[in-house]
Amino acid sequence: MRFPALRSRKWLLTSTISFVVFSAITCLYAQEQASSAQTAPAPSTAAAVSPGEELYKQNCMACHAADGTGIGRNPALVSDRFKKRYGAYDKAFAFISDKMPENAPGSLREEEYEAIVKYVLSLNGIPTDFSDIAGHWAEGAITALQRKQAVDGYTVNGSLLFKPDQPITxxxxxxxxxxxxxxxxxxxxxxxxxxxxxxxxxxxxxxxxxxxxxxxxxxxxxxxxxxxxxxxxxxxxxxxxxxxxxxxxxxxxxxxxxxxxxxxxxxxxxxxxxxxxxxxxxxxxxxxxxxxxxxxxxxxxxx
Ligand code: HEC
Structure with missing residues (x-):
């Protein structure tokens, strides 16, 4: 029994040392990155644009304007009608991924639709992320189920709550x-x-x-x-x-x-x-x- 214990302690020591060395290198690298970023800011304003907005601009703007108004005979995406019919994530996702690909130039992947749907909902002032689960022990499970559109939450004063600690009905x-x-x-x-x-x-x-x-x-x-x-x-x-x-x-x-x-x-x-x-x-x-x-x-x- 002594041998494995000894070996594992040695292993622990080696891995700790390599971790420290690795962290030091990453840290130096990050500093380097930060300082070069200061001297030469990235040319694009990508940080301000969400992936959903980007994808929306690429795929939907032939028929719907940047601010969500309709172009020509195509309907507006920011409207009471939208909120009533597609005002929840699962409904908006079902409609957009089902009906709009015929119109969109390229075929989009599921994650891309997720991002676009979130963006279109946000244009309508509808929150799509739970604001009360960050750091909760079940955050991972809740987020995984949300991505599968298996769970929903409560909209309270403009935020979406999961109410993790409330009894489930x-x-x-x-x-x-x-x-x-x-x-x-x-x-x-x-x-x-x-x-x-x-x-x-x-x-x-x-x-x-x-x-x-x-x-x-x-x-x-x-x-x-x-x-x-x-x-x-x-x-x-x-x-x-x-x-x-x-x-x-x-x-x-x-x-x-x-x-x-x-x-x-x-x-x-x-x-x-x-x-x-x-x-x-x-x-x-x-x-x-x-x-x-x-x-x-x-x-x-x-x-
Ligand atoms: C080629 C033109 C065209 C493109 C591109 C297009 N749409 Fe549409 N969109 C339409 C038309 C036409 C309708 C109305 C048809 C219908 O309701 O089935 C519509 C309806 C909608 C609606 C429902 C609005 C409502 O109130 O009924 C949503 C939401 C929507 N589009 C989102 C999108 C998104 C997101 C994209 C990009 C992935 C997109 N559309 C790309 C033409 C387009």
């Missing part, structure tokens, strides 16, 4: 799962459920029910705005990921007695490492989870 969790997994959306009207008619996630709820991923309650309610519980999520991911809920393990949680309705799905979700119990031996099946924790679970399911 049943409707939100189901909608984000359906979007992340890109399931085919149902056309059903959802009339079987008493209380989803007004939910903006109605289509996603109906889709998830049709796929057999989630169930409503026996009284024909879905309770879309209720925070979802850990046990409910375990049941949902066990179905959506087709986990083996029959397998038996010695796993047991103090607060999940045998015969608990979610006993086997909790075990399945924990075995699949989608979920953890707590160090005190509990699972806390009825506890809600935050939107950030949900993002972490979803990002594990759909990496």
């Amino acid at each position: 049943r409707a939100e969790f189901v909608a984000y799962l359906v979007k992340a997994k890109q399931l085919f959306l149902s056309n059903d009207s959802g009339s079987a459920w008493k209380d989803i008619g007004k939910s903006k996630y109605k289509t996603y709820i109906v889709t998830a029910v049709e796929y057999g991923i989630v169930d409503g309650y026996p009284d024909s309610t879905f309770r879309p705005d209720k925070p979802i519980s850990r046990a409910e999520i375990a049941a949902i991911v066990t179905r959506s990921e087709v986990l083996d809920a029959e397998g038996s393990t010695a796993l047991s949680f103090r607060d999940v007695p045998s015969g608990h309705w979610a006993g086997s799905v909790i075990q399945a979700a924990v075995r699949a490492e989608l979920f953890n119990g707590y160090e005190d031996g509990t699972f806390r099946p009825d506890q809600s989870i935050s939107r950030a924790e949900a993002a972490a679970v979803l990002n594990r399911i759909v990496p």
Whole structure:
């Protein structure tokens, strides 16, 4: 046992030294760059122009002006009509990437559309980046899901918030799962459920029910705005990921007695490492989870 320890310490030492040397070199290089930048400023004003603006100017200005007004018979992109029809990132993305390539000179890549869409939304004063996740432990997972257009947020006083620490509702969790997994959306009207008619996630709820991923309650309610519980999520991911809920393990949680309705799905979700119990031996099946924790679970399911 002594040898590996010695070796690893040596390795640590060598890597630390090379890191220090490397950093010193990078630092010198950066200084050099900075001083040459001072003497000879870059000719372009590229820093001020976002990639989206650049791409918009290259691809869209044959028919829409720089400030978003229309040219000739082509419509304006800054308008109440735009805000109403395409005022959310996913809607604007769907329209622009689907309808405008026929017009745009070259074919654009997905990231290029993302940038253009963000730019067109910004012309309309619509924020597209969450302003409350920088430095949050789940920032990576949230951003990854946002790039897949699987999550949305709340627009409050002109900023877009993710509200990472707020409990996630049943409707939100189901909608984000359906979007992340890109399931085919149902056309059903959802009339079987008493209380989803007004939910903006109605289509996603109906889709998830049709796929057999989630169930409503026996009284024909879905309770879309209720925070979802850990046990409910375990049941949902066990179905959506087709986990083996029959397998038996010695796993047991103090607060999940045998015969608990979610006993086997909790075990399945924990075995699949989608979920953890707590160090005190509990699972806390009825506890809600935050939107950030949900993002972490979803990002594990759909990496
Ligand atoms: C060759 C001309 C042409 C080019 C190039 C073009 N568009 Fe359009 N755009 C149109 C026309 C025509 C319409 C209306 C047709 C429609 O609604 O389907 C339109 C509609 C739109 C709308 C919907 C506006 C509304 O209120 O209905 C958006 C948003 C849009 N374009 C964005 C873009 C973006 C972004 C680009 C660059 C990637 C682009 N367009 C390139 C001609 C063009």
